[in-house]
Amino acid sequence: MIKVNHLSYAFKIGKKEKENVVPVLHDVNLQVEKGEIVAIVGRSGSGKSTLLNLISGFIQAETGTISINGTKVSGLSESKWAEFRLSHLGFIFQSFQLIPSMTAYENIELPLVLKGTNEKDRVERTKEMLKRVGLEQYQSHYPGELSGGQQQRVSIARALILNPPLILADEPTGSLDSENERELLSFIKELNENYGITFLMITHDHEVASIAHRKVEIVDGYLREGRMLREVQR
Amino acid sequence: MKFKDKHRFVRSNMKRNRTRVWMTILASTIGCAFLIMLASVGFAIHKTAVDDVMSYRLMNEIQIQKENGMITDKEVKKLEKIKDVKAVTRKKHTPANEFTLGDYMISTSVFSAHMPSEIKAGFELDRGRLPKNKNEIVVGYHFSEQFIKEAPESFYEGLSEEESQEKHKELVYKEDLIGKTLTYHLTPADNKDQNAKNLSVDVKVVGIGKKPTKKWAIVTDAYITDDLRKEVVNTLFEKNKNEGSLEEGYDDVKVYTSSAEEVKAVSEVIEKMDLLTYSVASELKELNLYFTLFKAGLIFIGGIAVLIASIGIFNTMTMAVTERSQDIGIMKAIGATPKTIKRIFLLESGYIGLWGVGLGTVLAYMISYGVNFALPIIIEQFLNEKPPEDFILSYIPWSLTVIAVTICMGVTLLSGWRPAAKATTVDVLKALRRDV
Ligand SMILES: Nc1ncnc2c1ncn2[C@@H]1O[C@H](COP(=O)(O)OP(=O)(O)O)[C@@H](O)[C@H]1O
Numbered sequence: 001m002i003k004v005n006h007l008s009y010a011f012k013i014g015k016k017e018k019e020n021v022v023p024v025l026h027d028v029n030l031q032v033e034k035g036e037i038v039a040i041v042g043r044s045g046s047g048k049s050t051l052l053n054l055i056s057g058f059i060q061a062e063t064g065t066i067s068i069n070g071t072k073v074s075g076l077s078e079s080k081w082a083e084f085r086l087s088h089l090g091f092i093f094q095s096f097q098l099i100p101s102m103t104a105y106e107n108i109e110l111p112l113v114l115k116g117t118n119e120k121d122r123v124e125r126t127k128e129m130l131k132r133v134g135l136e137q138y139q140s141h142y143p144g145e146l147s148g149g150q151q152q153r154v155s156i157a158r159a160l161i162l163n164p165p166l167i168l169a170d171e172p173t174g175s176l177d178s179e180n181e182r183e184l185l186s187f188i189k190e191l192n193e194n195y196g197i198t199f200l201m202i203t204h205d206h207e208v209a210s211i212a213h214r215k216v217e218i219v220d221g222y223l224r225e226g227r228m229l230r231e232v233q234r
Numbered sequence: 235m236k237f238k239d240k241h242r243f244v245r246s247n248m249k250r251n252r253t254r255v256w257m258t259i260l261a262s263t264i265g266c267a268f269l270i271m272l273a274s275v276g277f278a279i280h281k282t283a284v285d286d287v288m289s290y291r292l293m294n295e296i297q298i299q300k301e302n303g304m305i306t307d308k309e310v311k312k313l314e315k316i317k318d319v320k321a322v323t324r325k326k327h328t329p330a331n332e333f334t335l336g337d338y339m340i341s342t343s344v345f346s347a348h349m350p351s352e353i354k355a356g357f358e359l360d361r362g363r364l365p366k367n368k369n370e371i372v373v374g375y376h377f378s379e380q381f382i383k384e385a386p387e388s389f390y391e392g393l394s395e396e397e398s399q400e401k402h403k404e405l406v407y408k409e410d411l412i413g414k415t416l417t418y419h420l421t422p423a424d425n426k427d428q429n430a431k432n433l434s435v436d437v438k439v440v441g442i443g444k445k446p447t448k449k450w451a452i453v454t455d456a457y458i459t460d461d462l463r464k465e466v467v468n469t470l471f472e473k474n475k476n477e478g479s480l481e482e483g484y485d486d487v488k489v490y491t492s493s494a495e496e497v498k499a500v501s502e503v504i505e506k507m508d509l510l511t512y513s514v515a516s517e518l519k520e521l522n523l524y525f526t527l528f529k530a531g532l533i534f535i536g537g538i539a540v541l542i543a544s545i546g547i548f549n550t551m552t553m554a555v556t557e558r559s560q561d562i563g564i565m566k567a568i569g570a571t572p573k574t575i576k577r578i579f580l581l582e583s584g585y586i587g588l589w590g591v592g593l594g595t596v597l598a599y600m601i602s603y604g605v606n607f608a609l610p611i612i613i614e615q616f617l618n619e620k621p622p623e624d625f626i627l628s629y630i631p632w633s634l635t636v637i638a639v640t641i642c643m644g645v646t647l648l649s650g651w652r653p654a655a656k657a658t659t660v661d662v663l664k665a666l667r668r669d670v
């Protein structure tokens with residue numbers, strides 16, 4: 001599903017003349033199989049988010065290649081990346097990233113709108129998705145009128161609405177209380193088992209055991225493959 | 235993303251900042267209305283000037299003159315043969331100009347005209363017929379109005395101007411002139427003190443010319459036959475032998491083409507014949523050039539107002555982009571292409587511009603109508619003067635509307651372009667990090 005080869009990344013800070021290069025990732029190689037849940041762990045500032053952002057296409061590396069689902073995505077133009085993200089990737093963020101001026105319904109519907117899906121399909125699929133995440137009564141609530149757990153469910157619904165084969169999640173439970181965290185993790189597990197959706201997620205160590213098939217650790221920008229935790233169900 | 239969805243999206247964004255958006259629309263409205271109003275004054279002056287010129291003469295008319303001497307019959311025949319010439323009217327002035335009937339008297343211009351070509355050129359009779367015999371004449375529509383009795387002594391005494399105008403009507407000949415026999419006095423206009431008063435000939439009015447289409451035009455001319463003119467001239471000539479020989483030629487020659495488009499080509503042919511031409515068409519060309527420059531200047535000045543309004547649009551759109559950079563970042567993260575983002579913001583500035591232009595145009599039409607309606611009344615009230623007929627201060631032809639709409643929309647899209655381009659460069663990570 002994901003193939004990362006010899007990926008290195010460095011942030012460039014400051015003005016052109018006195019540019020300061022901060023290397024963050026060094027020669028990262030990573031392979032994620034279809035149907036896997038892979039957890040990325042590591043200390044704060046080790047480069048986990050940077051790796052995920054590279055795989056998401058939010059930033060572009062100058063060295064190394066990334067392929068997703070058989071498509072070489074490194075080096076794609078900005079608009080090609082956008083199109084790719086829309087149809088292949090779902091995102092779950094720590095801080096939900098819902099559009100505050102849109103209702104829960106509209107936020108979930110947004111990828112369908114961007115895709116240009118017709119009205120009838122849109123209504124049908126959005127309604128169904130609202131039901132699936134248990135937010136039917138909250139469809140016309142704005143993000144500000146929802147609890148953290150509810151907001152995260154809206155954002156998951158939005159990530160799932162176009163049926164992406166891969167979901168990328170950067171500390172998805174980071175803003176949730178323990179009850180919501182458990183609920184979310186079991187939902188991810190269910191999605192993985194029932195629909196074969198692949199997950200690449202940054203998590204805290206203690207969560208990993210409950211759901212991940214495999215964990216990888218980043219230490220100061222170097223990736224270390226961890227051991228297999230459990231078999232992937234086929 | 236479908237257009238309908240973009241539209242919906244933009245609409246809801248605009249609604250969220252209603253006041254700001256409406257203020258921006260207001261600025262564009264004023265800018266656009268100002269541009270149209272300012273230019274409309276130029277268009278009105280131009281129109282008035284053109285109408286004025288055209289009201290004197292016809293667009294398909296070419297006046298012909300010779301540098302020295304008069305235009306001869308031979309030349310007239312040649313003129314008639316030129317391609318696209320519909321008619322060549324020629325008039326000879328007759329140096330006697332007084333008619334009487336009993337106490338009534340008129341002094342007017344007397345011509346002998348070639349009636350068939352006059353008819354071809356558009357001359358029409360109000361009533362009666364064209365002359366058949368030598369002593370029959372046709373008179374202009376206003377001839378009878380100037381056919382008046384001499385006022386008795388102290389006739390107008392102690393009367394106001396208006397009252398004396400009323401009183402004057404009592405002196406005017408009131409019966410129908412058709413069939414009446416007038417006395418044509420063969421006294422040259424410039425030779426009053428000669429004792430030739432007794433020389434005269436009787437003429438019969440058989441036709442009266444049609445009322446001229448221009449309200450202010452007054453036609454009192456009398457048209458006599460060629461034969462009568464010859465007789466008159468011979469009689470006068472005999473009395474004034476010392477004044478030199480009588481030239482045989484036409485005083486007033488005009489060429490008529492079928493339409494205004496042919497005037498230029500026909501004029502060129504005529505000029506090759508060593509004749510001088512004058513046509514409204516050629517005069518209008520210069521006039522039009524002058525006014526086109528004038529109008530362009532006004533549009534330029536008006537355009538500055540539009541430019542100022544566009545700064546408002548630029549500001550509003552820049553603020554909208556800044557405010558919504560988080561939304562933009564989220565949308566880009568999910569998979570909105572830069573093109574989609576750009577279109578959304580261009581659409582928003584386009585809507586602001588459209589509203590501004592639409593309202594501005596309507597406002598301009600309303601002001602224009604109001605000004606044209608109110609100004610004559612104001613002039614009459616405060617200056618105690620009647621404004622000129624058909625007076626307009628503001629005229630908005632559809633071409634001005636098109637020009638203004640194009641300028642306003644163009645400037646709007648230009649001013650919305652940069653903010654929209656800026657929106658596409660929003661950094662996804664920065665936007666996503668914002669609230670952490
Ligand atoms: N936009 C940026 N500009 C410069 N340096 C950055 C930027 N984002 C992150 N970094 C640096 O890159 C390193 C890795 O950051 P990050 O990938 O966010 O770590 P993690 O997610 O593992 O906590 C950190 O040292 C951080 O300071």
Ligand SMILES: [Mg+2]
Nearest residue numbers: 048049050170
């Ligand atoms: Mg991080």
